[in-house]
Amino acid sequence: MSELRGKVQTVLGLVDPDQLGRTMTHEHLTMSFECCYVPPAAGDEAAAEDPFHMQHMHWLQQNPYSCHANLQLKKDISAVRDELLAYRKAGGGTIVENTTTGIDRDMSSLRQLAKDTGVHIIAGAGYYVDITHTEATKKMSVEKLTDIIISEVIHGADGTDIRCGVIGEIGTGWPITDSEKKVLQATAHAQAQLGCPVIIHPGRNRAAPAEIVRILQEAGGDISKTVMSHLDRTIFDEGELLEFANLGSYLEYDLFGTEMLNYPFNLEVDMPSDSQRVKILAFLVKEGYEDKIVVAHDIHTRNRLTINGGHGYSHILKNIVPKMLTRGISQHQVDKILIENPKHWLTFK
Numbered sequence: 560m561s562e563l564r565g566k567v568q569t570v571l572g573l574v575d576p577d578q579l580g581r582t583m584t585h586e587h588l589t590m591s592f593e594c595c596y597v598p599p600a601a602g603d604e605a606a607a608e609d610p611f612h613m614q615h616m617h618w619l620q621q622n623p624y625s626c627h628a629n630l631q632l633k634k635d636i637s638a639v640r641d642e643l644l645a646y647r648k649a650g651g652g653t654i655v656e657n658t659t660t661g662i663d664r665d666m667s668s669l670r671q672l673a674k675d676t677g678v679h680i681i682a683g684a685g686y687y688v689d690i691t692h693t694e695a696t697k698k699m700s701v702e703k704l705t706d707i708i709i710s711e712v713i714h715g716a717d718g719t720d721i722r723c724g725v726i727g728e729i730g731t732g733w734p735i736t737d738s739e740k741k742v743l744q745a746t747a748h749a750q751a752q753l754g755c756p757v758i759i760h761p762g763r764n765r766a767a768p769a770e771i772v773r774i775l776q777e778a779g780g781d782i783s784k785t786v787m788s789h790l791d792r793t794i795f796d797e798g799e800l801l802e803f804a805n806l807g808s809y810l811e812y813d814l815f816g817t818e819m820l821n822y823p824f825n826l827e828v829d830m831p832s833d834s835q836r837v838k839i840l841a842f843l844v845k846e847g848y849e850d851k852i853v854v855a856h857d858i859h860t861r862n863r864l865t866i867n868g869g870h871g872y873s874h875i876l877k878n879i880v881p882k883m884l885t886r887g888i889s890q891h892q893v894d895k896i897l898i899e900n901p902k903h904w905l906t907f908k
């Protein structure tokens with residue numbers, strides 16, 4: 560699309576890629592994660608009913624999905640506004656907001672947040688995981704899904720004239736369902752027409768990222784303009800990680816700030832600490848992938864906001880960057896991860 564080529568599309572319109580600055584490629588500012596509620600363990604009901612108190616903070620950090628109130632990030636919009644102002648003060652410029660259809664995308668609030676804070680916000684087109692697909696969505700053809708995704712980028716999403724600047728996060732589980740596969744194919748078709756960035760939420764299985772790349776590629780997608788999210792909880796073996804990295808997507812470590820022992824969506828997973836995440840980034844840099852790494856916090860529950868005792872959207876800038884610099888990642892490489900790589904990914908071809 561000639562109007563979009565060479566530009567980045569924010570919720571306030573097209574901008575020059577050099578305006579973005581430091582960019583978190585995977586966050587949420589307003590959404591609901593009720594689709595992924597996990598009932599609390601017996602005896603924990605009191606904490607789950609009344610979560611935002613000092614004495615429940617650690618429980619909530621360990622069990623963020625077992626409390627209905629905690630899944631409603633959209634209730635904290637005013638705190639998110641303050642956090643975005645703090646993010647700008649900490650040197651942040653842009654946030655990619657990954658909320659897609661199925662988890663309560665709110666385009667008008669995103670536009671208002673961008674106006675109020677001066678942070679560039681890029682909204683996501685498309686669909687989250689199968690459990691959030693409506694019966695109507697499941698019945699749609701790939702062509703219809705493609706038309707809808709393209710329209711969200713060209714005309715605006717959810718009945719507004721506010722346009723998405725990226726496709727995703729496109730949700731998939733494991734195994735990938737028929738409906739998710741159609742959405743992936745539609746994503747690839749839309750990307751082929753628009754030359755736009757794509758971002759994927761893979762299922763929680765180490766084979767998922769490569770399988771998704773295969774489906775996208777077969778449908779004509781551009782893997783070099785695609786981010787694979789959540790690698791921190793998906794691929795653990797260094798050899799397998801390098802094999803996946805070779806396929807050419809951006810490699811996203813986006814759960815910075817998440818410290819959780821018993822990961823309820825896959826109990827076999829040992830969620831890494833932030834120190835371990837930095838170690839993996841240093842490994843990928845040493846192996847020559849500094850042009851392919853992007854990072855974020857993927858804030859999607861309320862306990863992760865500073866107002867509720869969490870780390871907030873500035874944690875990477877304030878705490879992780881200094882750590883990276885002490886672990887063999889140079890300032891030049893940090894700038895690639897935070898500025899150059901997101902900029903190249905987000906620019907329409």
Ligand SMILES: CCC(=O)NCCS(=O)(=O)O
Binds near residue numbers: 662792814824857
């Ligand atoms: C909507 C937010 C989201 O999907 N986050 C990913 C959580 S996890 O799959 O890594 O647990």
